[in-house]
Amino acid sequence: xxxxxxxxxxxxxxxxxxxxxxxxxxxxxxxHTFIDRCYVDIDPSSEKCxxxxxxxxxxxxxxxxxxxxxxxxxxxxxIRLNVEKSYGNIRDLIVKQAFQPIEDIQSEVxx
Amino acid sequence: xxxxxxxxxLPFRFMRLNDNKRLVVNEVGEYTFLSEDNFAKLVxxxxxxxxxxxxxxxxxxxxxxxxxxxxxxMLAIKYRTKKAFLYNFTSLHMVVPTLRCNSNCIYCQVSKKxxxxxxxxxxxxxxxxxxxxxxxxxxxxxxxxxQGGEPLLNFSLVKYIVKEAEKLNKIHKKELSFVICTNLxxxxxxxxxxxxxxxxxxSTSLDGPYELHNRNRPLQNNExxxxxVISNIKLARDILGLGSVSALMTTTRYTLAHMKEIVDEYVxxxxxxxxxxxLNPYGGAKQESSAINYAIDEFVEKYKExxxxxxxxxxxxxxxxxxxxxxLLQRMLTPFxxxxxDLQSPAGTGIEGAVYDYNGNVYVSDxxxxxAAMGDQQFLLGNVNANSHKxxxxxxxxxxxxxxxxxxCLPICCHCVFQPYCGSDPVxxxxxxxxxxxxxxxxxxxxxxxxxxxxxxxxxxxxxxxINKIFWSWINKMPSKELINCEAx
Numbered sequence: 001x002x003x004x005x006x007x008x009x010x011x012x013x014x015x016x017x018x019x020x021x022x023x024x025x026x027x028x029x030x031x032h033t034f035i036d037r038c039y040v041d042i043d044p045s046s047e048k049c050x051x052x053x054x055x056x057x058x059x060x061x062x063x064x065x066x067x068x069x070x071x072x073x074x075x076x077x078x079i080r081l082n083v084e085k086s087y088g089n090i091r092d093l094i095v096k097q098a099f100q101p102i103e104d105i106q107s108e109v110x111x
Numbered sequence: 112x113x114x115x116x117x118x119x120x121l122p123f124r125f126m127r128l129n130d131n132k133r134l135v136v137n138e139v140g141e142y143t144f145l146s147e148d149n150f151a152k153l154v155x156x157x158x159x160x161x162x163x164x165x166x167x168x169x170x171x172x173x174x175x176x177x178x179x180x181x182x183x184x185m186l187a188i189k190y191r192t193k194k195a196f197l198y199n200f201t202s203l204h205m206v207v208p209t210l211r212c213n214s215n216c217i218y219c220q221v222s223k224k225x226x227x228x229x230x231x232x233x234x235x236x237x238x239x240x241x242x243x244x245x246x247x248x249x250x251x252x253x254x255x256x257x258q259g260g261e262p263l264l265n266f267s268l269v270k271y272i273v274k275e276a277e278k279l280n281k282i283h284k285k286e287l288s289f290v291i292c293t294n295l296x297x298x299x300x301x302x303x304x305x306x307x308x309x310x311x312x313x314s315t316s317l318d319g320p321y322e323l324h325n326r327n328r329p330l331q332n333n334e335x336x337x338x339x340v341i342s343n344i345k346l347a348r349d350i351l352g353l354g355s356v357s358a359l360m361t362t363t364r365y366t367l368a369h370m371k372e373i374v375d376e377y378v379x380x381x382x383x384x385x386x387x388x389x390l391n392p393y394g395g396a397k398q399e400s401s402a403i404n405y406a407i408d409e410f411v412e413k414y415k416e417x418x419x420x421x422x423x424x425x426x427x428x429x430x431x432x433x434x435x436x437x438x439l440l441q442r443m444l445t446p447f448x449x450x451x452x453d454l455q456s457p458a459g460t461g462i463e464g465a466v467y468d469y470n471g472n473v474y475v476s477d478x479x480x481x482x483a484a485m486g487d488q489q490f491l492l493g494n495v496n497a498n499s500h501k502x503x504x505x506x507x508x509x510x511x512x513x514x515x516x517x518x519x520c521l522p523i524c525c526h527c528v529f530q531p532y533c534g535s536d537p538v539x540x541x542x543x544x545x546x547x548x549x550x551x552x553x554x555x556x557x558x559x560x561x562x563x564x565x566x567x568x569x570x571x572x573x574x575x576x577x578i579n580k581i582f583w584s585w586i587n588k589m590p591s592k593e594l595i596n597c598e599a600x
Contacts, residue, residue, distance in 0.1 A: 032522060035552040072127065080526055083120055083154055090183060091122040094138055095519075097187035098194070105180040111114060 004074075005067055006051070013038075013054040013063045015070065016045065026077040027052060033073055037061045087111060116156045118169075118176040121186065125150070126528040134568055139189040140442060140531035141171040144572050193531070195448040196455060196463060201504065202250040203452060203464035205258045205477055206241055206272060208233050209265035210469050210484075214294050214336070216316075216328045217403055218361055220393040221477075222484035223260050225331065232265045237471040240495040242275040244467070247500035252286040256314075258466070258477060263297040273309050290314050295343040295356075296330060303350040313347055315340065317358040317380070319373035323366050344380065353381070361388050362410060363403040370417040378424065378431055385421070386434035387414050389559060392542045393481035407555040411562035418566070425581045430590040437585040439567055442532040444586060452476065454534035454560070458516035461492065461509045471495040473503050475512060478538040490538055512537050515548050523551035529564045 006014040017027050031040045031052050038054040038061065045051045054066055084091075088111035093102065102108055122138045133150040136142040145153065149164040153174070158165045160176060168174045175182040210231035212223035224231045233241070245253060255276055262269050273289060280287045289311040306313065317340060318327040324337040347356050358380075360366075360373055370387070377385045389410045390403065421433050441449050452459035453476075460475035467473055471494045474480040479490025490512075493503040503509075516535040518524035527533070536556065537547035544553050551557045570578055584591040 029522075029526065033552060035550075036558075076125070076127070077526075079154055080125075083123070087120050087122055090179070091138060093183050094122065094186045094190055097183055098190040101187075105183050109179055109183075111119065111179075 004071070008063055008067065011056050011059075011063070013067055013070075015052045015067075016049050017052060017074065018049055020048065022074055022078050023081055024050065026074060026081050029077040029080075030070060030073040034066060034070065038066060117160065118156060118158070118165075118174045119179055119182075120154075120156075120174050121172055121182055123173045124526060124528040124530060128565075128568060128572060132572065134528055134572075135168075135173060136528050136531060137171055137173050138186055138531070139172075139193055139446070141173075141189075142443070142568070143167050143171055143173070189446055192446050193448055196450055196459070197457070199250040199252065200462055201248045201465050202252045202450075203254050203256060204245045204248070205256045205464065205466040206233075206238075207258050207260060207467065207469045207480070208238075208262045208268045208272070209260040211264045212259055212261040212294075213264065213296060213331055214261065214328055215331045218327065218363060218390055220391050220481045221259065222481070226261075226264060231260070231469055233268055233469040233471075235268070235271060237469075237496060238268055238272050239275060240471065241467045242272055242279060244473070244495045244500055244503070245276070246279045246283050246285070248504075250285070252288075253280075254288045254290065257289070257291040257293075259292065260469070261294055261297065262291055263293050263295075263302060266302060270305060273311070277309070288312070294328070294336075294340065295347065296334070296336065296339040298343045298347060300346070300350065303347050306347075307351045307355075313351070313356045315344065315356060315358050316360070317344075317376065317382075318360050318363075319366055319369060320376045323369055323373065326365055327361065327363055341380070357384060358382055359386055359388060361390060362405075362413070363390065364405050365403070367405055367409065367413050370413055371420050374417060374421055374424070374431070378429055383430060384432050384434050387417055388435075389414075389555075391478065391481070392539075392555075393478060393485065407558045408562070411559055411566075414559075414563060415566045418563075422570075422578060422581055425584070425591075426577055430584070432585045432588070435563065436567060436582075439532055439564060440582050441586050443564075443567065443571070444582065451534075453536050453539070456516065456518040456530075456534045457513045458535050458537055460490075460512055460516070460537060461504065462513060465492070465504075467495060471497075473498075475509065476536070476538050478536070478542065482538065482542060489541060512547060518549065521549055521551070523557075524549060527551070527561075529561060532564060533560055 004015050004017050006016045027050050031042060034040055034054060038056055041053045043051040056063055093105060093108055096102055097105065123135055125133050125135045128134045131147060133145045134142060135145050145164060152158045172182055172186050210224045211226050211228050213226045245255065257269055276287060289309060291311055292314045295315045316328060318324045321337045325335060328336050330336045344356055366373060374385060418433055418436055421431055424431055438449055438451055452464040464476060465473055466477050466480045468480055473492045473495060474483060475490045475492060482489060483491060492506055492509060516537050518530055518533060518535050524530055535549045539556055540549045541547050543555055544550055580591040
C-alpha cells in the first residue's frame with residue numbers, strides 16, 4: 001500500500017495512483033464506492049499519475065481502513081475491466097438474444 | 112479457443128466474501144465460491160481443465176472451453192426467464208377507497224385523514240372509471256388490492272368495486288384476485304362474510320405483542336388496538352379460513368430491541384410468514400424520523416440476528432418463513448422470475464403495479480402516492496376521470512422512469528455482484544436522495560439489500576445441510592421433514 005499512499009494527515013488521505021498500473025476508469029470506479037463515507041477528490045497530478053484524496057464525512061470513519069479498502073477496491077476494479085475486455089460483447093449478445101433472437105450469433109461475437 | 116486461450120470467460124461479477132473466498136456470480140444469478148488462488152487462476156486463464164473449480168465454473172456458464180454461441184444461447188434463455196416479470200405489464204392495481212383512517216400509527220406513511228373528515232372518499236364514478244382503467248391492462252392476471260386510509264371505513268365502495276370488477280371480468284376472463292389491506296379493527300361478521308363470498312384475502316398489520324403493537328399502532332378513539340386486532344384476526348380465520356389472513360410488521364426504533372418477541376408473537380398467532388420490514392421514508396416516518404428511525408446499518412444487524420433466530424426456530428420444527436429472505440433466496444437459488452415491485456430491474460413502478468387514489472389520480476406506486484400526500488406530485492401519471500390508459504401507461508413520464516431504473520446501466524450497480532438479485536425503485540431513490548437514479552453509495556435501500564444478501568451468501572457458503580433445507584423449504588413453501596442434528600445451530 002505504501003507504494004501508492006502519499007500521506008495520511010489532518011483527516012485527509014491522499015493516494016498517488018500510477019496510470020501504468022491502473023486505468024483511469026478503475027480509479028474512478030474504486031473511488032466512487034467510498035462516497036458514502038468520504039468526500040472524494042480526484043486530481044490528475046501528471047500524465048503518469050492520478051491523485052485521489054479522501055476526507056472523512058465524520059470522525060467515526062477510520063481512514064486506516066479506508067486506505068486498506070481502497071487498495072483492494074482498486075485491484076478489483078482493474079480486474080473487472082480486464083475480464084470485461086476479455087469477454088468482449090458477449091454480455092450484450094446475451095441480452096439481445098434473450099429478447100430479439102440473433103440469426104447468426106457467431107458472426108456477431110467480438111472478442 | 113480461437114483467441115489462443117484455453118477457455119473463454121463469460122460475463123460474471125465478483126466480490127470478496129472474506130479473506131479467503133470470492134463470490135462469483137454469472138449474468139443470470141448462478142453463483143459459486145472460489146478460493147483466492149482459484150480466482151486468480153480463473154482470471155489469468157490458468158485453471159486446470161479437470162479441476163473441480165473449472166468444471167463447476169463451466170457448468171455455471173462462467174467460462175466455456177467449447178462453443179461460445181451455445182453458451183450465449185443458454186444464458187439468453189435463462190436471462191429471458193429471469194426477466195419474465197416483464198411479459199404481462201401491470202397486474203397489481205392498488206385502489207384507495209378512502210384516505211380516512213381510525214388508526215394513528217406513529218409511522219403513518221400515507222398522511223391519513225380522521226374518520227370524520229369529509230371529501231376524502233372515492234366516489235362511484237371514479238370507482239367505475241378505475242375498474243375500467245384496470246381492465247384496460249393487457250395483463251392476463253389482475254390483482255386489485257384495497258389500500259388506505261382504512262378501506263373498511265368506505266366498505267360500500269369496496270363492495271361496489273368488487274362487483275364491478277367481477278362484472279367486467281365476465282367479458283375479459285382474466286385471472287382476477289382481491290386483497291384488502293386493513294387494520295381489521297372495524298371488521299364485522301357481515302364484512303368478513305362478504306370477503307369470503309368474493310374470495311378476498313386479508314392483509315393486516317401486527318407490529319408485535321401487546322405493548323409494541325399499541326405503541327406503534329394506537330387507535331384514535333383510545334380503544335386498545337392490539338386486543339381488537341387479535342380478536343378480529345381470530346374472527347376472520349373462523350369465517351374465511353386459517354390461511355386467509357397475512358400480516359406485516361414495521362420496525363421502529365422502539366421495536367428494534369424486541370425483534371425476537373415479535374417473531375414469537377407471529378408464531379403464537381399461527382402465522383407462517385413474517386416480513387421484517389424497515390421504515391419507509393414517507394409521511395409520518397419521515398416527519399418523525401429522529402424519534403422513530405434508526406441507522407440502516409443498525410437495522411441490518413438486527414435483521415441478521417432475527418433471521419438467525421427464525422432459522423433456529425425452524426430447526427426446532429417451528430415452521431416460519433422470513434418473507435424478504437425467502438424472496439431473495441428464490442432469486443439466488445432458482446432460475447425463475449419473482450414478483451416484488453420494489454426490487455426489480457427495470458423497476459416495477461407503473462409496469463407491474465400502479466395506485467389509484469381516492470380522487471382518481473394514478474401514481475406509479477404506493478410510495479409515489481405517499482410523496483404526493485406530502486405535497487410532491489412528481490409521480491402522478493394522470494387521472495382515471497380525465498386520461499386514457501394509453502395516456503397514463505404509455506406516457507413519456509413513465510417511460511423515463513423505467514429507462515432510468517435499469518441497474519444494469521447504473522454506476523456501482525453495473526459491477527455489483529448482487530445485481531442479478533436486486534432492483535431499483537425510482538420513487539424510493541427520489542425520496543432518499545432527491546434523484547430517481549439510484550446512487551448506490553448513498554442509498555439506504557442499497558445498504559440494506561447488500562447487507563442482507565451478503566449474510567445469506569455467508570450462510571450458503573457454510574453449506575450446512577440443515578440451513579440449506581430450511582432455505583429450500585421457504586422457497587417451496589413446504590416444511591422440511593428431514594432436519595439432522597438440529598441442536599448444533
